[in-house]
Amino acid sequence: MTVSLDPLVNAELDLCCAKEFDGQELSLVSDFGAKVGTNFDMAAQTISIGMTNG
């Protein structure tokens, strides 16, 4: 039996490590096309709005 990281945790570490180790500013892009940056509260809000709008 294997375990893995919660995907959000994995994404947070990716953003942090890319920035702090390699100086790369990654960002998340939601399925609804909006660029949501690194703020996960904003990401959740964007997804929620997208779902409401169908």
Added chain:
Amino acid sequence: MDFMKLQAKRAMTTRGQKSCLVIDHLVEALAGDPSASLRRALVLNRIDEKPGITQTKIMREMNISKSAMNREIEWLFNYGCIIRQNAQEDGRAIKLETCGYSKQALESALDYFPKKHKGLQNFLNRYIKVIKQDRPTLRDARIIATLYDKGEATKTEIIDSLYNGPATTDNRAYNKLLESGVIKDDG
């Protein structure tokens, strides 16, 4: 370390591997104790960043209570990570500096961060945020980093990647992360 060696060190490993190595260096810097908190690592990092900084200043910056801060400084001093000196301008103020094996191991961790102390600070704060516990330890962080590096792993592989501590302590840390949902059973 010269510039070429430093570049090679940064380039030769993946981000996951770097995360694991950074945490291993921090364990080394904190007397080989994986139960040391990430906050303690932050305090050590801050002292190294600003040699001569006072306990009061760190306490204010990091919003740590006086008693908690006293405990951190006592621990760091007792394990030979820092030295304390009375400030000449104010006899009551005590200036702090990293020293010895701890400074050296911390330097090895800092090699991975182009922004040095600021980079390590951000790295530690991110781990504190994702672990979602009151007092996350370097052991917790290493479990997370191992999974970040490998993608998926068995419990045995994760425990083996830790620091040969008591099995009950390692198991407790693993189970707590599983219960809190930070790591997921792939079932």
